[in-house]
Amino acid sequence: MRKLFHLTHSPIECYFRPSVRDFVVREIPLYEANGAGEHLLVLVRKKDLSTFEMVEILSNVLGVRSAQIGYAGLKDKHATTYQYLSIPRSFESKLSACGEVLEKRGIKVLECRAHTNKLRVGHLKGNSFFVRLKKLTPIQAQKAINALEILKASGFANYFGDQRFGRDGQNYHEGEKILENLRTMRDKKIARFLLSAYQSHLFNLWLLERMRLNAMIESCSPKELMSHIKNYGALDSVLRDEGVVRELRAQKQFFKLLHGDVAVHYPYGRAFVIDDVSAESARFAQCQIAPSGALCGKKLISAQGVALEIERAFVDSRLREAGSRRYAWVWVQDVAYTYKPEVAQMEITFSLPKGSYATVFLEALLNKPFG
Known part of the structure; x- marks a missing residue:
């Protein structure tokens, strides 16, 4: 796409081109290890390994079930990445003894401290990056x-990256096949991963649609917009109202908020449905909130009104995953650069x-x- x-x-x-020298990723942890408990919070450096490959190596070398290894997020394969893992504390001595073996496989243990709970997906603040162009x-x-x-x-627009969809970009097709009972997976973790790739694909399609709409509102006059808008259902009548179009064009940010959009407090917080577009547009411009798109599932907070007219085309009710909202727009931080x-x-x-x-x-x- x-x-x-x-x-x-x-x-x-x-x-x-991503490589261990030109692409470095460092996980920003949500919390520090507290020094006590039944788990180990382990900081590792891996090279040219996906997170799944790293977990498999650790499982085989340490003799720990892969399901017992926790991680906060999936990290890029073709890179040098620093991320946190959790393993049961009972494997501490084995981990210490296998340092050389792991390092030969591309994994270096940098820190290891006791902690009370297993690391879960999402237990991180973010990631810092180094790239060389x-x-x-x-x-x-x-x-x-x-x-x-x-x-x-x-x-900028917060699309899922192409690597989310596998080497050939087809992971979301496999997820859809699982929904249609055309494919079965013994490994539940892989099945969930493929289903989430399908969720991600639908989100990207929705975001692309909204970005096209934003570009039209930004570049077209109200009269030009009237002649271009087609196949938007309830939006047809809304966007043919010159007053409404002027209100949308008056929003300072590129991504135009619609009545019924679901926004989320930024960089984290509760989701809410937008009623007062003018007031929320001002908060959006100040990076206090951001619009969100649907990761469809059974607990999804749905958009309403006009915004729902676009969103419903990219929601698959067959998905029984938890469902959530994803920021459609994010801000980059701590930017620094050097040109040589x-x-x-x-x-x-x-x-x-x-x-x-x-x-x-x-x-x-x-x-x-x-x-």
Whole structure:
């Protein structure tokens, strides 16, 4: 799926391929180990391994069931990544004894402390990143710097990254087959992963639709918009109202809020349905709230009114996962960069909230598909 972003500069030409040298990810923990309990909170560095591959290696080397190994999030394979794991404390001596074996397999144990509970998915604040862009001319580097400064203030669309969908991009198809009883999976963890890929695919389609709508509102006059809007159901009549279109165009941010959108306090907090668009638009511009899209499931807080007219096309009621809302828009933090003209390389560091993809941020920055 070709993503649509809000910056309109011509694509920035450079070379970036994730590798252990040019792509580094560091998990920002939600809490520190408390020094007591039946689990170990372990900080590891892995290279050229997916989180699933790392868990399998630890399971085989330590003799611990993979289900007993906890992690807060999935980390990129083609990178050097630092992340936290939890294992039962009864394996502490085995972990200490197997350090060399693990290091030969690409896993280095950096810290190990007792903790009271198993690490669960989502138990992190976010991630910090280092990327190195190569073959970047001075002119292209200046374009990148200008775009970085804009993105620091504006934020960007929070798509799921392509790696969410597997090497061939087809994981979501497999998830849909499971829903249709066309495929069965013995491994429940893999089955849940494929189903969540299908959730993610639906979210990306919804976000792309909203970004197209935002671009039209941003670039078209009310009269031009009337002639372009088609197949939006209840939105047809709304967006043919010049007064409403002017109100939408008056919103300072690119992503236009609609009545009935579900917003979430940022960077974390409760979800609520937007009633006063003008007031919430002001809070959105101040990074206090952000709109959200559906990760459909049985506990989903649904949009209402006009916003629901778009959302319902991307909700599959067959999904019996928990269901939640995902930020449709996020802000990058701690941005720093250094350009080295003698080697035509730029090094960029930044941090993102949990669940956001560095590769998606790079796509927004470069204004072209990642890869």
